Amino acid sequence: MTATDIRPSSDTLLTTKAPVKRSYGQYIRWLLLFLGGIAMVMPIAWMISTSLKWPHEVYNLKLIPDEPTIENYTYVLEDGRFYGWFMNSIIIAVITTVSNILFDSLVGYTLCKFKFPGRYIIFIAILSTLMIPTEMLVIPWYIMSQNFGWLDTYWGIMFPGLMTAFGTFLMKQFFETVPDDFLEAARIDGLNELQIWWSVAMPLVKPALAALAIFVFLGNWTAFIWPLIVTNSPEMYTVPVGLSGFGDEADVAWELIMTGAAISTIPTLIVFIVFQRFIIRGVVMAGLKG
Amino acid sequence: MSSLTLSDLRKSYGKTEVLKGIDLEIASGEFIVFVGPSGCGKSTTLRLIAGLEDVSVGEINIGGRVVNNLEPRDRDxxxxxxxYAIYPHMTVKKNIAFGLRTSKLSKPEKEARIREVVQILDMEDLLDRRPNQLSGGQRQRVAIGRAMVRNPAVFLFDEPLSNLDAQLRTQMRLEIKKLHQRIQNTVVFVTHDQVEAMTMADRIVIMKDGHIQQVGTPEELYRNPVNIFVAQFIGAPSMNMLSASVRDGRVMLGDMALPISAANLAEGMPLKAGLRPDDLMLNPADPLLEGHVTLREPLGPETLLYVETTLGEVILRAPGKNPPEVGEVVKMGALAENIHLFDALTGEVVK
Incomplete structure (x- = not known):
């Protein structure tokens, strides 16, 4: 029996009591939420709508195309370039996500659970990098990549994002919630520090890891400026960079860009659906532990 | 099974010394309980023995081996x-097996060991459950199982019962004691609850402010406390303390002379007379104190009486049947052998 069983459901509350008087404030709140919902959904609806239009219909501002077609999808999928970009994006996003999960949590764990001189300064130093905007870092990154010969390589695209200050901060904060007793118990049970981190601490912060994975994957999947700058050859493009170049100089092929964008939302949806389960389960588990 | 010796054990955090020289010898197979108020250093002592903290000064010897510089896993x-610190992401079986992860036993040996422990603790039905599907008592049993499976020389318990409700605590207390009788390992048990200490210990170590106050069997501590702190810490309700003094070569409690020799005591010396609630007798032949009952606490077999006297409030354990009414004036006395005398300035026992 769960606690909710003993409470009346919202249905019984609504039917057994006198009709609830709703204030104007509540209607206004709903209206704002409704408008917010529209604003969120519109771009996605528009993207899908445009991807189903013929080129001549693109500037016709109807949500439902007059003559819907899947021609754009066949074109994009048969065009070899898109497949290559898609694979580039997958490789980069997956490697970066794995790297962030490993190293952000390792550093966050160390800063959280070990007392050593200078750890506060290191933490502040890591945090302070959050205040430097990407636009400012792009030029030094570029010069560095050029000197090391990383231009136009996967490594060149990935290296700035393999670890993030945000991820380190997030993981440090979550490790604060892991009681030291667990770690000490493991220490007495004979594990070394790396084993304790991996087999005791990490499983306990799964929800945080899932959140971090979603953030990092989405961030790298949609990254535009840096991949655009560091890559030269079309074979090294990621999806956003490649899509922006669809069409020719005179005319932007919006219907193709939107088709590519629609296809490229699929992996992000999968990542979200898979990891979201962990987040919800994490919350439920935390509740049960009491 | 191993003996455990602490020699001049000290621990400082920065300039604050929390353990100020602990000397203690624990025999093999002994059940030792450390008890004291919070901040007295009992948990720190345990963590030093476990190796979770570094020793500042002194020596820890387990089974004839100095373990100061050994990792926790090498201390047996x-x-x-x-x-409990049982891992929430593992089943009960995995939690128990976790204690054997780094052991050199073969797989069938490990399996046999786990089976044995599970049987002793009666947990056969729980093996595939996760900690969040267990009650508090079951979780504590899993934690004990994880410790037992390694068959260590010394078991360390850090207030293991304080998160359980009163009934379960009493039950687990018995179970741990039975378990000790069965496996006979050396046990060091830390608690702030004097009832736990009294009921479980072979010997109790009472600590305060980083010092050991007294070491002894529960009986010794109850009957012969060495100072006011021990006298009041052990026993519930705690010992009544009344001001007394030496006048004309006699120990005076108010206007009454106590039936105790004042030899060796200086004239005018301020004293505290300690009287346990259960040593006070109602309306005896030669009463020492008189007062009126202000409150009654019926407990069934007995009733606690709060009596206001000219020397202060006194608690007395009266029979459960027909105790004096509130407001009634009662006389109280005690046998000479049951009166404890302490130096009021140092708190040390003088008789």
Missing amino acids: IAMVFQN
């Missing part, structure tokens, strides 16, 4: 924590 100890 196991520990049960206050909040």
Whole structure:
């Protein structure tokens, strides 16, 4: 029996009591939420709508195309370039996500659970990098990549994002919630520090890891400026960079860009659906532990 | 099974010394309980024995081996924590097996060991459950199982019962004691609850402010406390303390002379007379104190009486049947052998 069983459901509350008087404030709140919902959904609806239009219909501002077609999808999928970009994006996003999960949590764990001189300064130093905007870092990154010969390589695209200050901060904060007793118990049970981190601490912060994975994957999947700058050859493009170049100089092929964008939302949806389960389960588990 | 010796054990955090020289010898197979108010250093002592903290000064010897510089895993100890510290992401079986992860036993030997522990603790039905599907008592049993499976020389318990409700605490207390009788390992048990200490210990170590106050069997501590702190810490309700003094070569409690020799005591010396609630007798032949009952606490077999006297409030354990009414004036006395005398300035026992 769960606690909710003993409470009346919202249905019984609504039917057994006198009709609830709703204030104007509540209607206004709903209206704002409704408008917010529209604003969120519109771009996605528009993207899908445009991807189903013929080129001549693109500037016709109807949500439902007059003559819907899947021609754009066949074109994009048969065009070899898109497949290559898609694979580039997958490789980069997956490697970066794995790297962030490993190293952000390792550093966050160390800063959280070990007392050593200078750890506060290191933490502040890591945090302070959050205040430097990407636009400012792009030029030094570029010069560095050029000197090391990383231009136009996967490594060149990935290296700035393999670890993030945000991820380190997030993981440090979550490790604060892991009681030291667990770690000490493991220490007495004979594990070394790396084993304790991996087999005791990490499983306990799964929800945080899932959140971090979603953030990092989405961030790298949609990254535009840096991949655009560091890559030269079309074979090294990621999806956003490649899509922006669809069409020719005179005319932007919006219907193709939107088709590519629609296809490229699929992996992000999968990542979200898979990891979201962990987040919800994490919350439920935390509740049960009491 | 191993003996455990602490020699001049000290621990400082920065300039604050929390343990100020602990000397103690624990025999093999002994059940030792450390008890004291919070901040007295009992948990720190345990953590030093476990190797979770570094020793500042002194020596820890387990089974004839100085372990100061050994990692916790090399000390042949196991520990049960206050909040159990069983891993929420593992089943009961995995939790228990976790204690054997680094052991050199073969797989069938490990399996046999786990089976044995599970049987002793009666957990056969729980093996595939996760900690969040267990009650508090079951979780504590899993934690004990994880410690037992390694068959350590010394078991360390850090307030393992304080998160359980009163009834379960009493039950687990018995179970741990029975378990000790069965497996006979050396046990060091830390608690702030004097009832736990009294009921479980072979010997109790009472600590305060980083010092050991007294070491002894529960009976010794109850009958012969060495100072006011021990006298009041052990026993519930705690010992009544009344001001007394030496006048004309006699120990005076108010206007009454106590039936105690004042030899060796200086004239005018301020004293505290300690009287346990259960040593006070109602309306005896030669009363020492008189007062009126202000409150009654019926407990069934007995009733606690709060009596206001000219020397202060006194608690007395009266029979459960027909105790004096509130407001009634009662006379109280005690046998000479049951009166404890302490130096009021140092708190040390003088008789």
